[in-house]
Amino acid sequence: xxxxxxxxxxxxxxxxxxxxxxxxxxxxxxxxxxxxxxxxxxxxxxxxxxxxxxxxxxxxxxxxxxxxx
Amino acid sequence: xxxxxxxxxxxxxxxxxxxxxxxxxxxxxxxxxxxxxxxxxxxxxxxxxxxxxxxxxxxxxxxxxxxxxxxxxxxxxxxxxxxxxxxxxxxxxxxxxxxxxxxxxxxxxxxxxxxxxxxxxxxxxxxxxxxxxxxxxxxxxxxxxxxxxxxxxxxxxxxxxxxxxxxxxxxxxxxxxxxxxxxxxxxxxxxxxxxxxxxxxxxxxxxxxxxxxxxxxxxxxxxxx
Numbered sequence: 001x002x003x004x005x006x007x008x009x010x011x012x013x014x015x016x017x018x019x020x021x022x023x024x025x026x027x028x029x030x031x032x033x034x035x036x037x038x039x040x041x042x043x044x045x046x047x048x049x050x051x052x053x054x055x056x057x058x059x060x061x062x063x064x065x066x067x068x069x
Numbered sequence: 070x071x072x073x074x075x076x077x078x079x080x081x082x083x084x085x086x087x088x089x090x091x092x093x094x095x096x097x098x099x100x101x102x103x104x105x106x107x108x109x110x111x112x113x114x115x116x117x118x119x120x121x122x123x124x125x126x127x128x129x130x131x132x133x134x135x136x137x138x139x140x141x142x143x144x145x146x147x148x149x150x151x152x153x154x155x156x157x158x159x160x161x162x163x164x165x166x167x168x169x170x171x172x173x174x175x176x177x178x179x180x181x182x183x184x185x186x187x188x189x190x191x192x193x194x195x196x197x198x199x200x201x202x203x204x205x206x207x208x209x210x211x212x213x214x215x216x217x218x219x220x221x222x223x224x225x226x227x228x229x230x231x232x233x234x235x236x237x238x239x240x241x242x243x244x245x246x247x248x249x250x251x252x253x254x255x256x257x258x259x260x261x262x263x264x265x266x267x268x269x270x271x272x273x274x275x276x277x278x279x280x281x282x283x284x285x286x287x288x289x290x291x292x293x294x
Contacts, residue, residue, distance in 0.1 A: 009133060066199060
């Protein structure tokens with residue numbers, strides 16, 4: 001991580017931006033890819049108990065970085 | 070007493086028809102969502118057509134990808150075909166509650182609390198920052214039943230774990246908030262803190278110009294450097 005800056009966007013509009021304290025959160029900002037399972041996407045998880053099946057749909061998840069392929 | 074019921078009718082892989090039925094029964098704060106397949110509706114429709122995509126790797130970049138950034142195929146998925154790519158994903162929960170069809174991943178949540186959650190296999194991430202994460206997702210319409218305390222979905226999370234209970238997360242989208250917004254929940258620290266401490270930006274339920282629960286796909290991104 002260069003300086004801990006993060007920008008969150010929705011449909012291209014910034015909804016949150018700031019910096020993370022890399023001293024407080026070294027796990028988050030200094031991954032080594034040698035840990036329990038590395039960086040990865042997680043889709044799905046917690047749910048409240050709704051009386052019907054509900055569904056979300058994911059068209060894609062993508063990871064970009066400079067020079068990636 | 071007010072009872073709101075939202076029905077979704079899926080007729081084909083390429084077209085989804087949706088209708089909302091509201092029944093006033095004078096009981097406040099009860100909101101129910103249901104899916105029903107194969108039904109025919111002829112009014113009050115909101116149609117979403119899944120766009121064509123690449124057959125492998127990463128599809129056409131959105132206009133929001135930072136300049137100079139390219140897609141890492143191993144850590145991306147277009148969810149084409151009819152099966153989940155086992156080289157990229159492993160199941161966390163109930164496999165009967167997730168499937169791939171029509172170019173999208175269908176992720177379901179059952180009344181008993183089970184869900185079709187998945188996570189990436191192994192170390193398929195990009196490594197250290199800088200990186201940019203993006204997902205195109207849509208959620209059921211309808212109102213929340215109680216604001217921030219409801220967590221129908223934990224979804225589209227970029228996670229790093231160094232051991233049990235010691236994970237960092239970038240929650241691209243994480244939960245429903247009151248009435249309309251999907252929140253952005255920034256950081257989870259090395260322990261189990263969810264308060265966003267250490268991050269100077271705004272976290273929690275963030276209002277924005279897009280109604281994230283309008284039944285349409287929305288693109289959420291996180292750039293870190």
